[in-house]
Amino acid sequence: MRRALRSRYAQRGVAVVTALLLTTLAVTIVASLFWQQQVQVRSIENQRLQLQKNWIMRGALDWASMILRASGKQFRYADLSQPWAAPLADTRLDQYVEDGQAVGDAGDAILSGHIVDAQSRYNLNNLSVGGKPSPDEVAAFKRLLSYLRLPGTLATAAAQAIAQGLPAPPSATPPGTPPAGQQGNAATAASSTLPMMQVDDLLSVPGFTPDIVRQLQDYVVVLPWTGGPTPVNVNTASAEVLASRIPSLTLAQANTLVAMRRAAPFTDINNFTAQLTTLFNISTLPANAYLEVSSKNFLVYGKIRMGRAALNTVSLLNRADNGASTNIVWIREQ
Numbered sequence: 001m002r003r004a005l006r007s008r009y010a011q012r013g014v015a016v017v018t019a020l021l022l023t024t025l026a027v028t029i030v031a032s033l034f035w036q037q038q039v040q041v042r043s044i045e046n047q048r049l050q051l052q053k054n055w056i057m058r059g060a061l062d063w064a065s066m067i068l069r070a071s072g073k074q075f076r077y078a079d080l081s082q083p084w085a086a087p088l089a090d091t092r093l094d095q096y097v098e099d100g101q102a103v104g105d106a107g108d109a110i111l112s113g114h115i116v117d118a119q120s121r122y123n124l125n126n127l128s129v130g131g132k133p134s135p136d137e138v139a140a141f142k143r144l145l146s147y148l149r150l151p152g153t154l155a156t157a158a159a160q161a162i163a164q165g166l167p168a169p170p171s172a173t174p175p176g177t178p179p180a181g182q183q184g185n186a187a188t189a190a191s192s193t194l195p196m197m198q199v200d201d202l203l204s205v206p207g208f209t210p211d212i213v214r215q216l217q218d219y220v221v222v223l224p225w226t227g228g229p230t231p232v233n234v235n236t237a238s239a240e241v242l243a244s245r246i247p248s249l250t251l252a253q254a255n256t257l258v259a260m261r262r263a264a265p266f267t268d269i270n271n272f273t274a275q276l277t278t279l280f281n282i283s284t285l286p287a288n289a290y291l292e293v294s295s296k297n298f299l300v301y302g303k304i305r306m307g308r309a310a311l312n313t314v315s316l317l318n319r320a321d322n323g324a325s326t327n328i329v330w331i332r333e334q
Contacts, residue, residue, distance in 0.1 A: 046309070053304050053311040056093070056109055057331075061315055064115055064300045065326040072323020077293040078117060079235035079265035084298070087114035109306040118297035118316065120236035121221040122244065124162060124196060126229040126290075133159035136288045137229065144244035147251055148215060154207050161205045165195035198222050198332070223297055223316070224329065231292040234272050235265045245289050246282070253280050266293050296321070297329075 067084045075082060093109045122144055126137045133156070141155040194201075199220055202208040219241060223230050232245055239254035246254075256279065266272040269291060276282040285291065300315045316329040 049306055049309040052109070053306055053309060056111060056304055056306075057302055057311060057313055060111060060113060060302050060304075061300060061317070061328060061331075064113075064298075064315075065317060065328075068115070068298060068317060068319050068326050069323045072319050072321075074323075077235055077265060077267055078233055078295040079261065079293075080117075081262075081265065084115045085117075085236075088112055109304060111302070111304055113300065113302035116299040116301065117233055117236040117295045118221050118223060118299045119230060119233045119292070119295040120238065120241065121219055122232065122241055123223045123230035124158065124199070124202075124220055125223060125225045127155070127159035128163035129229070131163055133163050134229075139247075140244050143247070144219060144240055147240040147243060148219065150212060150215065151207065154205075154212070157205050157207050158202060162196055196222055221299070229288075229290045230297070231290040233293065233295045234269075234291050235261055235293055236295065245291060246276075246285065248282050249276070249280065268293055294321075295319075 064084070071078070071082045071084050079085075088111065090110050090112045093111060122141065124141075127133060127141060129137070138155050138159045141158065142152040145152050145154055196202070199217055199222060200213060201222070202213050202216070203210065219238060232241055234242065234257075237245075239251060239258045242257060243249050243251045243254040257275065260275065266275070269285075272291065272293065273283075273285060276285075296319050298317045298319065300317055302311075302313050302315070304311045312334040313331055314334055315331045317326050318329050319326045
């Protein structure tokens with residue numbers, strides 16, 4: 001009987017242990033299923049937030065395009081007193097929903113941003129003309145670097161890097177072209193350097209550091225090459241950029257022009273030249289000054305906060321001369 005009792009107790013113990021193991025396994029499986037479901041739900045929420053942010057940003061770009069088109073039709077010039085130049089402070093989107101009722105998470109969205117005249121900055125692609133560094137533009141960029149207290153030698157390095165990245169113009173075969181059998185290798189070597197797409201790409205040029213690039217951010221830009229140098233808008237450019245375009249203009253004189261245009265923007269280049277003659281006895285502009293009073297290219301900076309998600313973007317918009325249309329050149333996340 002003792003052996004029978006011991007066997008019975010042993011069997012009960014095994015049954016209890018087995019029941020505990022099965023219970024633990026079931027709890028683990030159920031917990032894993034709940035965790036996977038929570039992860040999937042959070043993933044779907046994140047995707048929904050991302051789509052909502054993108055649609056809100058596209059709506060903001062449509063608003064910016066409308067403002068730019070209206071200003072282009074009303075004014076023959078672009079200056080900082082026009083509606084497009086007014087920044088948009090942090091604004092809750094539910095302020096523009098009827099009866100204050102927002103759909104979904106749109107009521108939690110906060111939008112802010114501003115528009116910058118891209119032609120108020122120096123276009124780095126001006127440094128290369130026909131696949132070769134332009135001496136006049138290199139000299140202008142050197143002057144800009146000197147006003148910013150940066151080494152002037154960086155201008156030559158940047159011009160060479162940009163010339164290597166830009167495609168050669170489709171013209172007649174230049175002198176010194178290799179034979180037909182070697183042209184493929186030459187083309188491959190020329191295309192080995194990637195074109196410069198944004199200001200941060202200067203970090204790949206020897207001599208440029210993150211601090212230098214950060215200091216240049218508000219003074220230079222990379223705009224698409226359109227067959228010729230991009231003009232600078234005298235109504236929106238900084239004093240440093242203005243002085244770099246006109247060799248005979250000092251930085252102090254450029255600051256005077258910047259202060260004057262706040263009260264009365266320049267309506268045309270003749271008006272600008274007349275002010276130079278009256279104030280500083282500069283009667284003519286250099287042929288390679290490339291100055292205008294209007295702009296075609298604008299940078300739109302946008303920031304959206306929606307709950308735990310945020311989106312910062314910068315977009316390049318191109319406006320027709322008469323303001324009849326605008327198109328988005330590119331959109332980048334920051």
